Amino acid sequence: MKPSPFDCILVANRGEIAVRVLRAIQEAGAEAIAVYSDADKLSKHTMIADRSLPIGPADPRESYLDIDKILRAAKESGAQAIHPGYGFLAENAEFARRCEEEGICFIGPSPASMDLLGSKRAARLKAQEKGVPVVPGFEGGSADEASFLKAAEEIGFPLLVKASAGGGGRGMRLIQKKEEFLAGLRAGKLEAEQAFGDGTMLLEKYIHPSRHIEIQVLGDGKGNAVAFPERECSVQRRHQKVIEESPSPAVSPKTRLDLQEAALAMVEGVQYKGAGTVEFLLDEQQSFYFLEVNTRLQVEHPVTEFVSGIDLVQAQIQIAGGVPLDALAPQRIIDPQGHAFEARVCAEDPLDGFMPSGGLLSICAEVDAPGVRIDSGVYPGMNIPIEYDSLLAKVITHAEDRDRALSRLDFALSRCAWLGLPTNVDFLLSLIRHPAFTGAALRTDFLEVHSELLEPIENEVPPEEILVAAALGRLLSQGRSGLGSEEAGPHSKEGDRNSPWNIDDGFRILQRGRS
Amino acid sequence: MIPYPDRILVGEEDFRLSARPLGEHRFQVQIETKGIEVRAFPMQCGGDVLETPDGRRIRFFVTATPKGIQVRIKGRTWMLPSASSVREREGVELDPHKIEAPLTGTILAILVEEGQEVEEGEELILLSAMKMEHKLRAHAGGKIKALHAKAGDTVDAGALLIEMEE
Numbered sequence: 001m002k003p004s005p006f007d008c009i010l011v012a013n014r015g016e017i018a019v020r021v022l023r024a025i026q027e028a029g030a031e032a033i034a035v036y037s038d039a040d041k042l043s044k045h046t047m048i049a050d051r052s053l054p055i056g057p058a059d060p061r062e063s064y065l066d067i068d069k070i071l072r073a074a075k076e077s078g079a080q081a082i083h084p085g086y087g088f089l090a091e092n093a094e095f096a097r098r099c100e101e102e103g104i105c106f107i108g109p110s111p112a113s114m115d116l117l118g119s120k121r122a123a124r125l126k127a128q129e130k131g132v133p134v135v136p137g138f139e140g141g142s143a144d145e146a147s148f149l150k151a152a153e154e155i156g157f158p159l160l161v162k163a164s165a166g167g168g169g170r171g172m173r174l175i176q177k178k179e180e181f182l183a184g185l186r187a188g189k190l191e192a193e194q195a196f197g198d199g200t201m202l203l204e205k206y207i208h209p210s211r212h213i214e215i216q217v218l219g220d221g222k223g224n225a226v227a228f229p230e231r232e233c234s235v236q237r238r239h240q241k242v243i244e245e246s247p248s249p250a251v252s253p254k255t256r257l258d259l260q261e262a263a264l265a266m267v268e269g270v271q272y273k274g275a276g277t278v279e280f281l282l283d284e285q286q287s288f289y290f291l292e293v294n295t296r297l298q299v300e301h302p303v304t305e306f307v308s309g310i311d312l313v314q315a316q317i318q319i320a321g322g323v324p325l326d327a328l329a330p331q332r333i334i335d336p337q338g339h340a341f342e343a344r345v346c347a348e349d350p351l352d353g354f355m356p357s358g359g360l361l362s363i364c365a366e367v368d369a370p371g372v373r374i375d376s377g378v379y380p381g382m383n384i385p386i387e388y389d390s391l392l393a394k395v396i397t398h399a400e401d402r403d404r405a406l407s408r409l410d411f412a413l414s415r416c417a418w419l420g421l422p423t424n425v426d427f428l429l430s431l432i433r434h435p436a437f438t439g440a441a442l443r444t445d446f447l448e449v450h451s452e453l454l455e456p457i458e459n460e461v462p463p464e465e466i467l468v469a470a471a472l473g474r475l476l477s478q479g480r481s482g483l484g485s486e487e488a489g490p491h492s493k494e495g496d497r498n499s500p501w502n503i504d505d506g507f508r509i510l511q512r513g514r515s
Numbered sequence: 516m517i518p519y520p521d522r523i524l525v526g527e528e529d530f531r532l533s534a535r536p537l538g539e540h541r542f543q544v545q546i547e548t549k550g551i552e553v554r555a556f557p558m559q560c561g562g563d564v565l566e567t568p569d570g571r572r573i574r575f576f577v578t579a580t581p582k583g584i585q586v587r588i589k590g591r592t593w594m595l596p597s598a599s600s601v602r603e604r605e606g607v608e609l610d611p612h613k614i615e616a617p618l619t620g621t622i623l624a625i626l627v628e629e630g631q632e633v634e635e636g637e638e639l640i641l642l643s644a645m646k647m648e649h650k651l652r653a654h655a656g657g658k659i660k661a662l663h664a665k666a667g668d669t670v671d672a673g674a675l676l677i678e679m680e681e
Contacts, residue, residue, distance in 0.1 A: 059669055170623065170648060187626065191641060194624040194666040238648065356618065356644065360517065362578040363587075365562055386619050386644070386672075414590030417562065417576040420517075426592050459526060462586075464546075465573065466593045467525075469565060470584040471532035471544045472555055473577035474519040479557045 004028035005321020006080045006105065010035065011045070012070045013085030016377030016393055017299070018045035021083045024313040026050070033077040035070060037063035039385035044377050051077055058387045064088045067095050074104050081105035081320060083313075087389065090296040091118055107320040109295050110221065113270045117293040121164040121202055123266070127290040130265040135281065135289040137204035140164075145182060148203065152181050155205050161185050163192030164200040169239030171195060174206060207289060209443040210281040212236070213248055215263035216304045218315055220325035221273030227260035228304045229336035234442040235431065237354055242424075242447075243343050243431065244300035246307045247336040248282075249402060249440035255286050260333050266293060274316050275301070281444075299344070299394070302375060306340035306398035339405040340398045343428045345418060346390040350427035351456045358386030362420035371398045371405070372412045384421060392418055402440070406432060427453065519579040520597030529598045532584075611654035614677035616670045620644025624666050627677075631659045639677055642670075657681050 009025045010033040011018050018034060022045060025032040034049030039058035046052040053073040056063040063069065065088055074082055082104055084090040093114040099106035108114075117123050121141070127134050137159075138151035152159060152175070161184050163171025171192030173184040185201060193199035216228040232248035233241040247256065263278035277298050279291040301312050308329075315328045348356040364380040376393035378384065384392070395416065397408035413429050430453055431437055436446070447453060522531050533545045537552070544551045554566040562574045576587040583596040623641040627633055633653045640651040657679040664676045 190626075191624045195643075353649075359581065362517070362580070363576050365576065415574075417587045419576055419578045419585045419587060419592070420580055422594075423592075426590075429590055462525060462593050462595065464551075465565065465567070465575075465588060466586050466595070467530070467532065467546050468544050468551060468553055469563075469575045469577045469586045469588060470523065470595050471534045471546060472542060472553075472563070472565075473579060473584055473586075475534045475536065475542070476555070476557045476563050476577065477516065477519075477579075 004030035004317055005323065006030055006317070008033060008077065008079045009081045009083055009107070009317070010070075010074045010077060010079035011049075011083050011085060012064065012089055013083075013087070014040050014043060014045055014064060014377070015389060016375050016391060017085040017087075017297075019048060019377050020375050021085055021313055022049050024311065024317065025083070028314060028317060033073070033079050035064070035073050037387075039387050042382065043385070044379050044382060047379075053077060058385065060088065060387070067092075067098055070095075071098060071102055071104070075102070079104065081107055081317075083107040083316070084296065086296050086299055091294070093118065105320050107316050108274045109219070109272055109276065113267075113272050114295045116270055117266070117272075117276070117295055119164055120162065120166060120292050121200060123293050124202070124290070126270075127266060130269070132262045132265055132290045133288065135204040135207060135291070137202060140202045141200065145185065148185055148201070149178075149181060151203055153178065155203055157181075158206040158208070160204045160206050161188040162202050162204060163188060163196060163198070164202055165196040165198040166192060171201070172239075207281050207283050209445065210234075210283055211248065211250055211442055212241075212279065212444050213251060213259065213282045213288065214277050214279040214298075215259050216298070216301065216312070217263050217267050217272070217276050217278060218312070218319065218325065218329060219267050219272030219274065219276065220319055221271055222324075223268060223271055224325045225264050225267050225272060226325060226329040226332055226334060227263050228308050228310075228334050230256055230259055231300055231303055232442060233300060234444050235437070235446045236444060237350075237447050241300065241344065243341065243428070243437075244303055245339065245341045245402070245405075246303040247339065250282060250286075250442070252286060255282075255288070257333065259288060262288070262290065264332070266290070274319055275312055299391070300342050302373060302394065302396040303340040303342045306373070306396060307336040307338060308334050309337065310334075338398055338400045339402045340396060341405050341409045341432075342394050342396045343409060343413060343432070344391055344424075345393045345395060345413075345416075345428070346424050347384050347392055347418075347421050348390045348424055349422040350424050350454055352422075354424070355422075356386070356390035357421050358384045359421045360384075361392070361418060363417050364419075365415075365417040366393065367412055367415045369408070369412060369415075371408050372396070373398075374412075374416070378418070392423065403438075406438065517579045517581060520583060520599065522598040523583055523595040524598050525595065612657060612660075612679040612681070613675055614639055614651055614653070614679070616642060616672055616674045616676055617649065617651070618642070618644040619672045620649070620670065622664050622666050622668045622670060622676075623648065625662060625664065627659050627662075629659050629662055633657065633659065633679075640664075651676070653679070655679070655681075 008031040011021045022032040031050045034052040035055045036046045055069040089095040093111040096106040096111040161173040171188045173188045175184040189199040211234045219225040229247045231246040233244040235242045275297045277294040280288045282288045348354045366374045373396040378392045399405040530547045556564040565573045586593045620642045635656045637653045642649045660680045661678040
């Protein structure tokens with residue numbers, strides 16, 4: 001790999017993805033610039049960057065989503081390029097346009113291809129034009145309610161009402177029967193108008209049961225693109241993915257090739273530049289239907305990196321600097337090597353409706369083991385802000401087959417600890433040990449079908465060793481702060497209580513480094 | 516650092532926990548009236564080690580949280596609530612006619628209007644917090660008396676959003 005085409009790159013994001021991208025920039029030999037809101041002054045990404053610049057209040061609209069402030073930080077730090085991560089401004093064509101105007105390279109697709117592929121409705125029309133199968137439905141547009149109702153009756157029930165500008169399930173409604181249709185359409189439209197300022201709606205047949213399958217692509221902006229092996233992300237809660245894997249246990253080699261060709265058809269014609277993901281639904285007959293294109297790097301990109309051996313963030317940086325695609329990924333179609341899983345560790349309580357929580361992460365022990373990668377945005381003693389996504393870290397494992405990769409995931413999750421606030425780790429372990437999961441009987445409504453995974457065990461009495469450990473807690477924590485071994489390092493010094501050198505015993509763990 | 520509570524609840528029972536060092540990695544642990552002598556090895560970073568009487572070594576993690584003591588052993592996390600935090604929570608009567616924000620977040624949509632009659636469980640507000648969407652539902656049936664927020668507002672945890680009347 002050539003060194004970075006840029007001397008200095010700013011990461012317009014926070015959390016684990018900012019850490020991941022900042023480290024990639026440093027590895028490529030460039031200066032890595034972080035930005036942070038008031039809530040993230042001591043967050044991990046600001047600590048590992050070469051320079052960190054404040055961009056305003058905790059409210060993302062006044063910091064991570066504020067285009068002027070991000071561009072000002074880029075100018076001030078001398079950054080020649082901006083990596084947007086995922087979320088926040090990553091799919092904002094206006095931001096990409098403003099970067100262009102200011103002479104700063106946006107690491108991602110052109111504003112024009114974001115406009116074309118980012119809208120669900122436009123992308124659906126494009127898929128039909130390219131002969132890519134789409135879920136039977138109705139593009140709607142400015143049609144009146146009577147036309148929507150007529151189209152709904154033709155599609156048949158149950159069906160989905162979706163917002164064209166939607167994401168994360170907002171504006172989406174599952175309608176079971178005709179009598180509920182108009183109320184559902186109006187509610188979805190109202191929600192879409194309030195959330196996106198755009199009440200354009202469309203209808204889709206409800207494919208059930210189905211699997212969520214997606215194809216990672218990389219384009220060079222000159223019409224060339226490569227397609228990676230599929231990821232399966234069927235297990236979701238409230239439209240947020242929980243576990244991802246690659247390849248999908250349900251996809252045959254022939255279907256894989258068809259999916260990859262369909263994904264390439266979506267991006268090759270539009271001079272797509274950088275990383276993107278084409279999402280599909282797969283039914284029980286191996287028929288697939290195009291859903292949407294995400295014009296950015298995804299949370300679950302590491303499983304693809306494991307099964308392809310290609311560092312997608314480095315590839316994004318190289319492509320943005322004009323390096324030709326064949327220097328990065330020689331084949332147009334990439335086959336999977338082995339099997340990979342990703343589990344998302346979140347500060348949330350699965351037994352309480354996945355209620356997220358912030359607070360002090362007093363213990364953070366992330367294990368090293370063969371075939372295990374942990375992309376973490378936290379360190380022990382870090383205060384987890386409530387204002388943002390509850391994702392703490394991702395545990396990613398790789399092995400020669402699904403069973404081995406899964407037992408590695410089990411081992412890694414069992415040995416790690418993120419404590420001080422509720423997390424979903426025990427839920428993730430029950431989930432991956434469930435016979436339907438080990439048996440690969442995945443579907444997008446997995447957690448509704450297997451709702452026992454979300455029920456607490458009633459009146460379970462903790463074994464004595466738990467009470468012994470609890471009783472020892474105070475004494476051990478006192479001992480920890482006063483042991484004075486070589487591990488104590490800068491922590492043993494008196495000083496500013498807000499300095500990360502003094503607030504926890506984990507900054508050393510962080511420094512020890514996991515790459 | 517968050518202080519450890521003196522008493523925790525296990526089911527209905529209230530336990531006092533304490534420990535004192537005996538030297539050479541031996542500790543006297545007291546669980547209410549029961550005394551146990553154990554061997555334990557404090558580790559500097561991540562995970563202490565407990566030795567059972569038959570010589571098995573178990574890695575464990577323990578920390579105090581605002582709600583009690585959290586212990587993680589063998590890939591399982593146990594939350595032992597502090598006796599005082601549970602009592603406090605039980606002491607507060609929830610008013611079913613007040614809808615409050617459970618989290619700091621942004622109001623995506625208000626799905627009802629003042630004067631509207633709603634049923635128990637009906638969706639009232641969509642709140643976006645930590646990138647997730649939360650549906651706030653009516654705790655009881657009744658009429659919407661006053662709306663104290665609108666779409667786009669950022670609200671703090673505990674903020675009163677809707678008042679209802681029977």
